[in-house]
Amino acid sequence: MAHTQSSTLEESRERSPTGRRSFWGALAQNGTYNAATGVLFKTQRRQFLLLASFPLIWVFVAHLGPIIQMFWISFLDSYPPRVGYEPQFTLDNWATFFGQSIFVTPFIRTLVYAFTFTFATLLITYPVAYFLAKHVKRQNQLIFLLLLLIPFWVGEIVRTYAIMILLGNTGALNRLLMMLGMIERPIPFMYTSFSLGVGIVYLTSLYMLLPLYSALEKIPRSYLEAGADLGAGAWTRFRRITLPLSKEGIASGCTLVFLISTGYYATPVLLGGPSTTVFAETIAGFFHVAGDQWPTGAAFSSIMLIAALSITGIFLKLMGRSGKGLMK
Template sequence: MTESRTSRPGTAGREAAPRYRGWIGQVTRSPLYAGTIGVLAASPRARLVLLVIVPLAWIVTFNIGPIYQMGRISLMQTYPAPDSGAVLTLDNYRLFFREPLYFMPFIRSLIFAALVTVVTLIVVYPVAYYVAKVIRPQNRKRALLLLLVPFWAGEIIRTFSVIMLLANRGALNYLLREVGLIDRPIPMLYTYFSLSFGVVYLIALYMLLPLYSAIEKIPSQLVDAAADLGAGPFERFRRVILPLSKDGIVSGCSLVYLITIGVFTAPLLLGGPNTVIFPEIIAALFHASNDKWPAGSAFSILMLIVSLSTVGLFMKLVGGRSVRLS
């Protein structure tokens, strides 16, 4: 693929003005087009500029810009900066390490995200395996669709629906009471249980899809071969299926971890005073008056760095994409 697209000799179209029918033809024949895009499209250099400038501007402004601003504000003592000029300081970062009120929720968030990731992996793997390999191929799409439908409901609706199940006067408590197992409702809402239930409910799809596509790609012959060489069901799983679905595991876990660490809706609706995790802390700092913004920015930056580097480390250790099925 080294053929250059721009160096084709003679670009014949330029001298003999192309004729097109329809609206494109009308546009290309108009002097306005010839004077603007036509000129740009005719010159390789202008074309290059046109191709590069908008994407680069977008990426720099809107992808890097906000993070940069956040980083900048995290170093300020107050925001907005006083007229005398901003004083740069690391105090906001120091505050984080000094204050357990901030520090502990952060640790809790990391542990919570890691646990949710592991639980989701364990819960979803057999499901993905079942759909990818056990179900007959002609039924596969339908089985997958059944799992996808709930995810078309938005974050809020899905989180809200968990309340129906777990509330004190929700379905589960009602059922337990009717059966006679309990006299008074078990408080399930606003606990870690409801929080994790809701979070797994939100993110299971992000585990399911990578796992499904990785497992589906494993040639059935390899499993046949393993069985043939004496591997029972467990050894087939351990020696062949698991290592060959590593790509899916790595990307599924990374996605789930990153989403869980920044989860916002679920703690808002399903969490309680005992389940304060870091996103709530950050959000609260931004909801308060401006003077908390620098601290909030610093915490956000910390969270960003820690979560991305955790995932990076994980990918490096487990080694995604090392195996390619030829």
């Protein structure tokens, strides 16, 4: 029995071949390919360098390059390059910002808005995330979450427009309030910091909700039960157990929302008014209205980038974590 088995194995190997080789089989046996890979993959080190070369070039050229170039031209007196003129080094573009309140005011306003909107988003989404993570049955969580994600996929412009319809003078909100007899004439919600706030919170809330949810979901129910067992009331349990353990989620959520909300351009243009001009609009002005003000725009962008990244950096430091796990 044993002998028969192994001899069938031998036979099947020696029977004359029919059919074709697979692509990968042909490749693995191809002389030219093997000669090439023999050289390219000769050592582990060489393989690693081969694998590493493109990503390294990419991240330096495509990810870091634009930022460095932006900083660079912010020190030039003229850009884009003109024929017959050699750009000179200058600090004027940076100085422009600090000299004029029409620039500083939108800058400060942007930061104040970003802080306010981030905090508002946190307040609004925390109970939602808590409800999802701790009150909804595990098998239903996906559906409840998906329900919130659907509007999230719709882009910035479409959702901004939706808010315009909601808040307009003849919009749904005013109409509703008038029908309820709470107001006589429409409240001008639009083109104020209120409409801008509603819009930004609307756009960013999911960036806050998801990190909060995943942080809260990880807290075992038994911790809260242990807390209750030791005599902690609902508020104490929240303050001493839930809140510290969801710190991670709060930190990433706030960071994301802060960075994203400072970067909106179309939303402030559409929802805001002259009294709510943000820095993004100021920056954009140098690239659209006035022709040759790119270096100033670059300097302003650099100022905003430095400010945004330092604020989030300090914030993350205060929250006691490095920015490494930010995107997770």
